[in-house]
Amino acid sequence: MKIQSLKKRNSDLSQSERQLQILSNGLFADGELPTFKERLERAGKAPLTPGKLEILQVNVGYMCNQVCAHCHVDAGPDRKEIMTRDTMKEILSVIEKTGAHTLDLTGGAPEMNPDFRWFVEEASKVGISDFIVRSNLTIIKANKKYADLPEFFKKHGIHVVSSMPHWTRGKTDKQRGDGVFDKSIQALKDLNAVGYGMPGSGLKLDLVYNPSGAFLPGNQASLEKEFKKALLEDFGIHFHELFAITNLPISRFLDYLIASENYEDYMYNLVDAFNPAAVDNVMCTNTLSVSWDGWLYDCDFNQMLEMKVQSAVQHISDFNMEILQNRKIAICQHCYGCTAGAGSSCQGSVA
Amino acid sequence: MNLERIKYFNINLMEKTYYNPSDLRKFKNITEWSEELGEKFFEYYGKVFEEGALSAREKSLIALAVSHVVQCPYCIDAYTQDGLQRGINREEMMEAVHVGAAIQSGATLVHGVQMMNKYNKLSM
Numbered sequence: 174m175k176i177q178s179l180k181k182r183n184s185d186l187s188q189s190e191r192q193l194q195i196l197s198n199g200l201f202a203d204g205e206l207p208t209f210k211e212r213l214e215r216a217g218k219a220p221l222t223p224g225k226l227e228i229l230q231v232n233v234g235y236m237c238n239q240v241c242a243h244c245h246v247d248a249g250p251d252r253k254e255i256m257t258r259d260t261m262k263e264i265l266s267v268i269e270k271t272g273a274h275t276l277d278l279t280g281g282a283p284e285m286n287p288d289f290r291w292f293v294e295e296a297s298k299v300g301i302s303d304f305i306v307r308s309n310l311t312i313i314k315a316n317k318k319y320a321d322l323p324e325f326f327k328k329h330g331i332h333v334v335s336s337m338p339h340w341t342r343g344k345t346d347k348q349r350g351d352g353v354f355d356k357s358i359q360a361l362k363d364l365n366a367v368g369y370g371m372p373g374s375g376l377k378l379d380l381v382y383n384p385s386g387a388f389l390p391g392n393q394a395s396l397e398k399e400f401k402k403a404l405l406e407d408f409g410i411h412f413h414e415l416f417a418i419t420n421l422p423i424s425r426f427l428d429y430l431i432a433s434e435n436y437e438d439y440m441y442n443l444v445d446a447f448n449p450a451a452v453d454n455v456m457c458t459n460t461l462s463v464s465w466d467g468w469l470y471d472c473d474f475n476q477m478l479e480m481k482v483q484s485a486v487q488h489i490s491d492f493n494m495e496i497l498q499n500r501k502i503a504i505c506q507h508c509y510g511c512t513a514g515a516g517s518s519c520q521g522s523v524a
Numbered sequence: 525m526n527l528e529r530i531k532y533f534n535i536n537l538m539e540k541t542y543y544n545p546s547d548l549r550k551f552k553n554i555t556e557w558s559e560e561l562g563e564k565f566f567e568y569y570g571k572v573f574e575e576g577a578l579s580a581r582e583k584s585l586i587a588l589a590v591s592h593v594v595q596c597p598y599c600i601d602a603y604t605q606d607g608l609q610r611g612i613n614r615e616e617m618m619e620a621v622h623v624g625a626a627i628q629s630g631a632t633l634v635h636g637v638q639m640m641n642k643y644n645k646l647s648m
Contacts, residue, residue: 339611
């Protein structure tokens, strides 16, 4: 069955208020499970506050050529929210002013933003040392105009981080749509062909694994070993690191959890796996997330829940690092996803 | 189905059965009524499943096979989930179950020799 975005389906879960309501009711309202705030307090880790800003994660739009079953952005071809060049200019001037060394571009499929290449070229000029593009891979094969992306990435020394839920066709296509596996394999071969992911290559190609169902990711190092062996033996594909990312109970993944009657067990699993050591390195402590329309969030998940930074400064046009630095990070029960087990961030495990 | 209803059904459909899936979460509570033995058991259990001469992945598949042989529904739930987390695929899981089934049916059939011995002894 073809998946549609929650927004297109007019699902009540496309409303962030409804998602937050679910995450705060039931098990958490009954006191059966501690809220994330209570758990942080018990661990002596509250309130959560930001450290030094290192990564600016920019969501350049929710449009995507894929409609994945687990997508926390509710992205898809029908999503029209796209960052304009004016907002990009504001971000560039912020990069110049702050010490953020990493620009992390995400979406949707970030490459579908018509100003994507312009933005990358301009950002290269203003001192970004690590440039990450979160590519879904299939975009490279989606249309002729994207076929030269590997060369474009190479030209700007972009660090490519690609989603690959499994090394088998069945699991991948079930999560991400029919044909996604074959196209992803082709795209990985194209990236390898220009030097990405090859042993010893400075052209970094990392893969993101997230579980295709209501379970947490296993040990990142073991999974990396499995992925490397299978992709090399079966397809001759090389990559550098594997990031194991936990699916957070929001948006389409929350919809799946509820529809499959896995919601309560999943929340129990997340809460049981709470690891205080993971709290110290969660990505919201060194990252700021910018939405397509320039609003600021503690992370991409908070962005989707429309939980803006708790600060007098909330928009890129008013950016003031000093004021932002004094904020408390906005939290809710979905945050358990980043502190479960070895922790989870856009860079994979954190503990 | 909304969450309130899911909750309602879980409570009302399950409480009069011997097995309740949510009891697995309470496994650790056995320690409350016998702290020393409970803690020793969980320490031993944790140690058993660590990486060793066998990998944790191999141990997970053995546990899945044994779970079926001892017909423990909690263990089947737990080690199916554990396998998924480790990236173990369904073909591997099913083969493990067949290993358990083969040993169990073999154990039945090998007693056929006893039956044959007894038959021959009693027969003229």
